[in-house]
Amino acid sequence: MTSQSNWIPVSGSGDLAAASARAVVLPDHDVVIWRTKTGAVHAWENRCPHRGMRMSFGQVRDEKLVCRYHGWGFDEEGQCQNIPASPNAAAPPTACIKTWSCTEKDNLIWVDVSDESAGEGSAMSGDSDGVSSLMFCKSVYTDGDLDKVLALVGSARFLPLGYDGDGRDLDWSMTDLPDLVGDAIQILVSGAGSDQIVITGHQARDGRCGLHIMTPSTGDHDLDRQRRLHYSKWAKRLRWSLSNPDAAQDGFSVFS
Ligand code: FES
Known part of the structure; x- marks a missing residue:
């Protein structure tokens, strides 16, 4: 279970364009937030599991975040799906990136980097009474x-x-x-x-x-x-x- 207090507003929604990624530095975590072409947002550890390149330098292609260094492509669950140097081999299940819960509310992007959030999709609820829209x-x-x-x-x-x-x-x-x-x-x-x-x-x-x-x-x-x-x-x-x-x-x- 995650609590409401775990959610951190890290960016305005309008500051993360479709098919783009950028880094967010929190006190104990380096995070990459990225948006698919169709608008979904994700928050991951900002580190490629191959050689440690920052994923925020990567590109969004075919709804995957592609590492800038050797081109490994990670799907929206953080699992590697493409390794250009081994095009005919399946990526090992261990080639995955730590993911956290991420959502949009009040035109802000919120992430939950608590341990409970890792790998799951925690929900954020509640309305901002008195400050609608x-x-x-x-x-x-x-x-x-x-x-x-x-x-x-x-x-x-x-x-x-x-x-x-x-x-x-x-x-x-x-x-x-x-x-x-x-x-x-x-x-x-x-x-x-x-x-x-x-x-x-x-x-x-x-x-x-x-x-x-x-x-x-x-x-x-x-x-x-x-x-x-x-x-x-x-x-x-x-x-x-x-x-x-x-x-x-x-x-x-x-x-x-
Ligand atoms: S460091 Fe990311 S693919 Fe090699």
């Missing part, structure tokens, strides 16, 4: 422990899209968001303009963490595109501010 905007990476960084983010100030005042008539509040699995906060802006931003993240290695910035979708395609751009820019400013704490005051304040 979340839209992923951008991920940023910064130094620091995730809990501390999330607390710092709460002091960030941003203006709602299209708001043309100086922000003095707006109220900001930050709350934990326990209904979103994993550590998450929401920032609510109210007053003459109103908006909501949701931030979750994952701890990486060497004291770094990733933050995933989201906001509710309006259902209007053009408006959502503008909102995504708006909060993507905000996310970049946030990363800069977190990396330059002496200048953070200016970076965050809407009154400056």
Whole structure:
């Protein structure tokens, strides 16, 4: 059995294109996340069982992740199916990669790298009450422990899209968001303009963490595109501010 608390948001869904792979570094695990051409996502140990090449350097071909070094191809269960140097021989059953549970929810990719998850498909349940139809905007990476960084983010100030005042008539509040699995906060802006931003993240290695910035979708395609751009820019400013704490005051304040 796996528990909800094992799930880690490692990427925005929109940051992993069809037929692509990329590395995710967690404190105790090197992970490759990859997406098939038809859209399924998988999370594996980022190491080829042949000579140890990182699978994140590989290519997705015929719904298999193919190692860049000698071309071994692994199916969606992590089992090797092709060895180019021995085209007529079946791959040995031991030629397989450790797999973990992986799913998509709220436009994020979540993995469960607990021992219980290895080799099985654990399910993730639960709705994000109060933040329906979340839209992923951008991920940023910064130094620091995730809990501390999330607390710092709460002091960030941003203006709602299209708001043309100086922000003095707006109220900001930050709350934990326990209904979103994993550590998450929401920032609510109210007053003459109103908006909501949701931030979750994952701890990486060497004291770094990733933050995933989201906001509710309006259902209007053009408006959502503008909102995504708006909060993507905000996310970049946030990363800069977190990396330059002496200048953070200016970076965050809407009154400056
Ligand atoms: S190292 Fe991956 S196929 Fe040889």
